[in-house]
Amino acid sequence: MKIHTDKFGRSMFYILLVVELLFLLLVINSKYQSVSFHNESLIKLNNNWTYKDNEGNTHTITIPSKLDVSKTKAMLISNQLPKDLPTGSILGTLSSHQSIHVYVDNELIYTCDAKDSGFIDLSPGSMWNLIHLPDHAAGKEISLDISTEKSGSIETFSDVYIGTKAALLIHIIQTRGFSLLISFIILFIGINLVLAYFSLRSFLTAHKSILYLGSFSLIVSIWMIMESDMAQFFVDNRYLISSIKYLCLNTLPIPLLLYLSVLVQYRYRKLMLRFSYIFITNAFVMLGLQLSNIANLHEGLIVLHVLIFIIFSIVCYTLCIDVFKYKNKKLYYLTLSFGFLFLFTVFELLFYYFELRTNTGTFMQLGMLVFLLILSRSGLLKTVEIIRLSENASFYKHMANWDYMTKCKNRTAYTREINGISLNHRIAIIMADVNNMKFINDTYGHLSGDEAIILCGQCLLEVFQDQNKCYRIGGDEFLIILIDEDKEEVEFKLEQFNQECKKASEAYPFDIDISIGYAFYDKDIDETIYDTIKRADKNMYDLKAGLKNMSSNNT
Structure with missing residues (x-):
């Protein structure tokens, strides 16, 4: 049976990830010896908190807890600090949209007012209150006065922790770090x-x-x-x-x-x-x-x-x-x-x-x-x-605009781009046509005819260098557009082109003979660029006809 290796490998990879996740969950839920940095002691002071109701009756609660409060009266809860409280201890508790005032034996040691937001009445949100306890606080009464601006709300009293600042920070990271x-x-x-x-x-x-x-x-x-x-x-x-x-x-x-x-x-x-x-x-x-x-x-x-x-x-x-x-x-x-x-x-x-x-x-x-x-x-x-x-x-767009055989642009590109030429520049149009194609095809075969066309294109690209200027517009016909070049430069490049064709012919049994005609755009006689192309084409065919007549006379 044939195994589709890609699908099989992908499936096995996903199965492996699931198994590894289950393994980690198993490890998390197993008993282990802690090796974390949380070695400093942290005490939860959640039991034996007391408060008085509106009638003056004292009640004992365990926090976290929720109690009814009013807007005009804050809720004050009290407890006794441990007698063995280490020096430099920190009390930490989370408040949410609340003002909190902390007292040790009726001495105010911390305040955080929810109404300090300025001219805009902003919600204070949730925050950790880290309160430095005085050195003399051991065994004394601590009171938390917690209030809200919301009338008739149910006030939440969060866990209260006592320990070093490092221990509290590590606890916060462990509980909210995920x-x-x-x-x-x-x-x-x-x-x-x-x-x-x-x-x-x-x-x-x-x-x-x-x-x-x-x-x-x-x-x-x-x-x-x-x-x-x-x-x-x-x-x-x-x-x-x-x-x-x-x-x-x-x-x-x-x-x-x-x-x-x-x-x-x-x-x-x-x-x-x-x-x-x-x-x-x-x-x-x-x-x-x-x-x-x-x-x-x-x-x-x-x-x-x-x-x-x-x-x-x-x-x-x-x-x-x-x-x-x-x-x-x-x-x-x-x-x-x-x-x-x-x-x-x-x-x-x-x-x-x-x-x-x-x-x-x-x-x-x-x-x-x-x-x-x-x-x-x-x-x-x-x-x-x-x-x-x-x-x-x-890729297909490139193929639609370029001639695969000669590497020049094709007639589709020529038809689209010729209308975009600015006539404010000096424009020269060169027409080139491979001579004796019938003789080459009949004598040496059509593959040799293709080679002659390819060599013509290569020579054009070698001389004129920019592929964007050279177009193969027919079987053995090429068109070159030159911008801002004078007559001397054009004739110099055409002479270079003839020399390149002669060099290329040395490796083949046939001569690569090219008929060339060119014309410059003249606004006095050309209504459009197509009139310039017609004149260049006529010049090329006049040269081609002259070469045929010369060949006939020699014969």
């Missing part, structure tokens, strides 16, 4: 797609799908970096981080829909464009509300999420109809990848609104990574195919 890694992978994909588009624009004039996909990847990666809770280690403005995050989130559906509008059937193209206009309008409206301090970008998330769910549902349904009902196999990978993206987006929205976990964005990030990996592979394969077809088209 998200940051995915962000940089998508950023790498986006940069390469955009560079590929600008590098290959000459091959991609028909559509801009790679540019739209690359733009989508770049916006997604920036959003994910801002969402990773690690951007503050690179940018120290929490309001800038939050604004970039929500602007990207409002913008990222737009290049995705533009990408789809390029690839889907014509009957769905307007639908995709209209969907993109909806998201553009929503982004402008949210910016207007933010600039006028009516609502911040964070408060518009519910509208954005509803739009994403409804429009993505319609898009997913449309793609499935096109693939399964109309059997459009070209959209198979697009439908598969968009299906993954839509599924993970739905999971993300469910977890976000039902508050099933604290870290948001993970499902959507994974969905976008799978989406981009599938489409990048498909897009790159399509690009390679386009380049291959373009190279074939260039």
